[in-house]
Amino acid sequence: MGEVIVITSGKGGVGKTTTTANIGTGLAKLGKKTVLVDTDIGLRNLDVVLGLENRIVYNVVDVVEGNCKLKQALIKDKRYDGLFLLPAAQTRDKSAVTPEQMAKVAKELKDEFDYVIMDSPAGIEQGFKNAIAGADRGIIVTTPEVSAVRDADRIIGLLEANEMEDVRLVVNRLRSDMVESGNMMNAEDVVEILGIKLIGVVPDDEQVVIATNNGEPLAGDDSLAGKAYINICRRIMGEEVPYLDLKRRKGFFAKLFGKG
Amino acid sequence: MSFVDFFKKKSSGETAKERLKLVLVSDRAACSPEIMERIKNDIIEVLSKYVEIDKEGLDIKITQADGEGPDEKSGPALFANIPIRTIKERN
Numbered sequence: 159m160g161e162v163i164v165i166t167s168g169k170g171g172v173g174k175t176t177t178t179a180n181i182g183t184g185l186a187k188l189g190k191k192t193v194l195v196d197t198d199i200g201l202r203n204l205d206v207v208l209g210l211e212n213r214i215v216y217n218v219v220d221v222v223e224g225n226c227k228l229k230q231a232l233i234k235d236k237r238y239d240g241l242f243l244l245p246a247a248q249t250r251d252k253s254a255v256t257p258e259q260m261a262k263v264a265k266e267l268k269d270e271f272d273y274v275i276m277d278s279p280a281g282i283e284q285g286f287k288n289a290i291a292g293a294d295r296g297i298i299v300t301t302p303e304v305s306a307v308r309d310a311d312r313i314i315g316l317l318e319a320n321e322m323e324d325v326r327l328v329v330n331r332l333r334s335d336m337v338e339s340g341n342m343m344n345a346e347d348v349v350e351i352l353g354i355k356l357i358g359v360v361p362d363d364e365q366v367v368i369a370t371n372n373g374e375p376l377a378g379d380d381s382l383a384g385k386a387y388i389n390i391c392r393r394i395m396g397e398e399v400p401y402l403d404l405k406r407r408k409g410f411f412a413k414l415f416g417k418g
Numbered sequence: 419m420s421f422v423d424f425f426k427k428k429s430s431g432e433t434a435k436e437r438l439k440l441v442l443v444s445d446r447a448a449c450s451p452e453i454m455e456r457i458k459n460d461i462i463e464v465l466s467k468y469v470e471i472d473k474e475g476l477d478i479k480i481t482q483a484d485g486e487g488p489d490e491k492s493g494p495a496l497f498a499n500i501p502i503r504t505i506k507e508r509n
Binding site for chain 2: 302303304307308311312315336337339341342343347351
């Protein structure tokens with residue numbers, strides 16, 4: 159019996175889908191059978207971030223409406239053993255699925271997989287309610303910005319009201335140079351404000367943009383973000399992993415001339 | 419900018435943190451300005467029975483009260499600063 163984890167944020171554009179794709183890839187690399195569910199019906203994107211957009215036949219709405227069996231709608235990622243995607247429908251809207259139906263899908267997947275990761279849409283409406291319906295625990299993604307943290311706080315309140323006890327935080331797109339100059343809140347500031355436990359800090363790394371361009375998540379590679387993502391996966395699995403030093407190492411010449 | 423100002427100036431990161439704390443206090447308490455105004459008027463009404471209040475100087479706000487232990491969450495608290503002009507004599 160696996161676990162259902164919802165990735166959510168409140169605010170859009172903070173990196174929920176990228177985080178979902180990388181956590182899924184990382185868990186699969188660590189040998190866990192993982193399925194990623196895109197609950198953003200009408201605005202699906204998890205397929206393109208994973209590079210699986212050309213392989214979609216059926217989607218979650220087809221499953222709910224009985225047009226296909228659950229297994230038929232799952233897309234197997236050929237690059238990683240044990241990684242699957244259940245895509246969202248693109249030509250429907252959030253009302254096509256109810257929270258009860260989504261919870262039932264999640265429950266069914268839980269029997270087959272170690273981890274079922276629900277990628278939530280932005281907002282606190284029906285799509286969000288669908289995404290959290292069957293979830294055992296939650297991961298909130300935020301960036302170190304006033305607007306994103308404020309929305310994260312609201313989401314934490316809603317998850318608490320739904321009696322979700324295990325809710326952890328990913329601080330995404332942290333720029334250590336700006337933290338150092340005092341022009342960005344650091345992860346500790348955000349944790350202090352939100353009052354929930356951290357599960358990961360991901361640096362603002364251009365490699366993430368490149369990975370998304372190519373449809374190849376970078377969890378587990380040598381980039382700083384890739385390492386941060388695989389560490390999140392290990393923490394999800396219950397390991398104690400120390401946090402990375404996100405300070406960009408200055409090159410020799412930069413040091414010499416005091417730049418960079 | 420003077421030399422002293424340079425050291426006094428808050429970094430934008432600190433400003434962000436302070437602004438967030440304030441906005442979250444009212445978000446969490448879910449108190450609209452209209453409700454605050456009503457609370458204020460009710461306080462004035464009740465207290466006016468006993469004391470004469472400086473209505474202009476009255477200030478109420480919801481702020482953060484510190485919790486006890488390190489794991490204890492701090493909750494919102496209503497702070498009121500109510501200047502009293504005179505205490506009314508009892509009849």
